Amino acid sequence: MASAAVTAAVILPSSKSSPLLSSRASSICISSAESSVAFQRARPGRSAASSANGGRLASSVRAQVTTTSTEAPVKVEKVSKKNEEGVVTNKYKPKSPYIGRCLLNTRITGDDAPGETWHMVFSTEGELPYREGQSVGVIPDGIDKNGKPHKLRLYSIASSALGDFGDSKTVSLCVKRLVYTNDQGEIVKGVCSNFLCDLKPGADVKLTGPVGKEMLMPKDPNATIIMLGTGTGIAPFRSFLWKMFFEKHEDYKFNGLAWLFLGVPTSSSLLYKEEFEKMKEKAPDNFRLDFAVSREQTNEKGEKMYIQTRMAQYAEELWELLKKDDTYVYMCGLKGMEKGIDDIMVSLAAKDGIDWTTYKKELKRAEQWNVEVY
Numbered sequence: 317m318a319s320a321a322v323t324a325a326v327i328l329p330s331s332k333s334s335p336l337l338s339s340r341a342s343s344i345c346i347s348s349a350e351s352s353v354a355f356q357r358a359r360p361g362r363s364a365a366s367s368a369n370g371g372r373l374a375s376s377v378r379a380q381v382t383t384t385s386t387e388a389p390v391k392v393e394k395v396s397k398k399n400e401e402g403v404v405t406n407k408y409k410p411k412s413p414y415i416g417r418c419l420l421n422t423r424i425t426g427d428d429a430p431g432e433t434w435h436m437v438f439s440t441e442g443e444l445p446y447r448e449g450q451s452v453g454v455i456p457d458g459i460d461k462n463g464k465p466h467k468l469r470l471y472s473i474a475s476s477a478l479g480d481f482g483d484s485k486t487v488s489l490c491v492k493r494l495v496y497t498n499d500q501g502e503i504v505k506g507v508c509s510n511f512l513c514d515l516k517p518g519a520d521v522k523l524t525g526p527v528g529k530e531m532l533m534p535k536d537p538n539a540t541i542i543m544l545g546t547g548t549g550i551a552p553f554r555s556f557l558w559k560m561f562f563e564k565h566e567d568y569k570f571n572g573l574a575w576l577f578l579g580v581p582t583s584s585s586l587l588y589k590e591e592f593e594k595m596k597e598k599a600p601d602n603f604r605l606d607f608a609v610s611r612e613q614t615n616e617k618g619e620k621m622y623i624q625t626r627m628a629q630y631a632e633e634l635w636e637l638l639k640k641d642d643t644y645v646y647m648c649g650l651k652g653m654e655k656g657i658d659d660i661m662v663s664l665a666a667k668d669g670i671d672w673t674t675y676k677k678e679l680k681r682a683e684q685w686n687v688e689v690y
């Protein structure tokens with residue numbers, strides 16, 4: 317990995333950090349922080365998130381591929397990021413997992429949010445090298461109802477390759493606690509998400525991987541990167557955005573356009589909002605940020621503000637961006653969002669006489685349409 321410096325650091329809430337970690341982390345904050353980001357609970361009652369940029373578009377963004385109204389723009393063949401050198405996969409398998417240690421675990425949704433989401437950091441000592449966009453497996457402690465060890469669950473990595481402390485020795489996750497009522501009216505707790513959200517600093521955790529190449533970032537530092545996330549689907553985008561805006565790399569200086577759409581139920585469940593606002597302050601021409609707060613916001617027709625509803629407000633702009641061969645779309649989170657986004661794209665493409673299904677296939681082939689939904 318090329319040398320890099322972190323210009324933002326994590327401030328740990330003192331009540332939740334272990335003594336061991338507090339001393340280590342605070343020295344990191346002092347020595348490397350240009351600006352700092354605190355993991356604070358979203359405060360209930362704060363104003364609802366709104367579209368942060370009011371339709372402003374960086375002047376450098378222009379469609380580079382023009383098209384007649386009847387044919388889809390031709391995509392340029394590129395070298396596959398999936399063959400990128402140095403991307404590690406499956407270093408640790410379920411039979412011999414890496415044992416990481418929980419360094420920090422903090423709730424990042426407000427008390428009145430529907431459900432709990434936690435941000436957690438695990439030590440890797442550099443032994444579990446990963447890239448932005450990959451996932452890790454977690455094997456929860458304990459046994460299942462058949463007396464067998466639990467199976468692993470996958471989690472998108474929420475930290476950049478350098479990790480939250482900038483030393484390439486940690487990996488962070490963003491985990492929603494799964495709790496639901498079954499058909500018999502019983503409350504059921506998801507095994508792994510509850511195991512993770514309840515972890516205390518100092519606890520060991522079995523990690524596998526890293527896995528996944530679908531969500532790897534494009535190498536081009538001048539690309540347009542459109543990120544569509546719902547809930548904890550924000551994880552890979554936090555990882556991208558830290559690399560783009562909080563870190564200094566010898567071989568990568570982002571100078572394109574990053575546009576994040578994040579869909580959450582309430583303003584108290586807006587994840588990493590302060591971090592993203594800090595990024596916007598640092599790079600207003602390179603970062604656009606739009607929230608869709610489904611249970612608090614509506615569009616002009618009074619419809620629920622889902623991520624695709626917010627995107628529809630920028631439909632023409634998004635479609636123009638999608639005609640450029642250096643625009644990359646990434647989608648992560650709830651499965652349902654994929655259809656909603658397809659629906660708006662169908663009508664946009666149709667206006668240009670383009671069949672969206674065919675066009676999307678081309679985008680996928682060119683690795684410009686990347687989806688990891690669950």
Ligand SMILES: Cc1cc2nc3c(=O)[nH]c(=O)nc-3n(C[C@H](O)[C@H](O)[C@H](O)COP(=O)(O)OP(=O)(O)OC[C@H]3O[C@@H](n4cnc5c(N)ncnc54)[C@H](O)[C@@H]3O)c2cc1C
Binds near residue numbers: 506509
């Ligand atoms: C590539 C990938 C990345 C992921 N990244 C993340 C991430 O970053 N953060 C994150 O929080 N999650 C992520 N997930 C989801 C994660 O892997 C787990 O599926 C999730 O945490 C639930 O696991 P669990 O062990 O808590 O639940 P389990 O004990 O496995 O229970 C889940 C099961 O409960 C049942 N169930 C769930 N909800 C209901 C309901 N409402 N009604 C009835 N039955 C229900 C279903 O049968 C479901 O399969 C990711 C998944 C994938 C595939």
Ligand SMILES: NC(=O)c1ccc[n+]([C@@H]2O[C@H](COP(=O)([O-])OP(=O)(O)OC[C@H]3O[C@@H](n4cnc5c(N)ncnc54)[C@H](OP(=O)(O)O)[C@@H]3O)[C@@H](O)[C@H]2O)c1
Binds near residue numbers: 623688
């Ligand atoms: N790589 C992956 O595969 C990956 C990575 C991370 C997370 N995940 C999964 O993604 C999901 C995220 O859940 P979460 O609980 O964290 O999210 P959440 O906080 O509940 O937020 C999800 C948001 O999406 C909205 N939504 C619901 N249906 C939608 C639809 N059809 N189209 C668009 N938006 C819709 C919700 O609105 P309402 O609730 O108001 O209807 C809510 O605003 C989980 O299932 C998690 O396991 C997968």
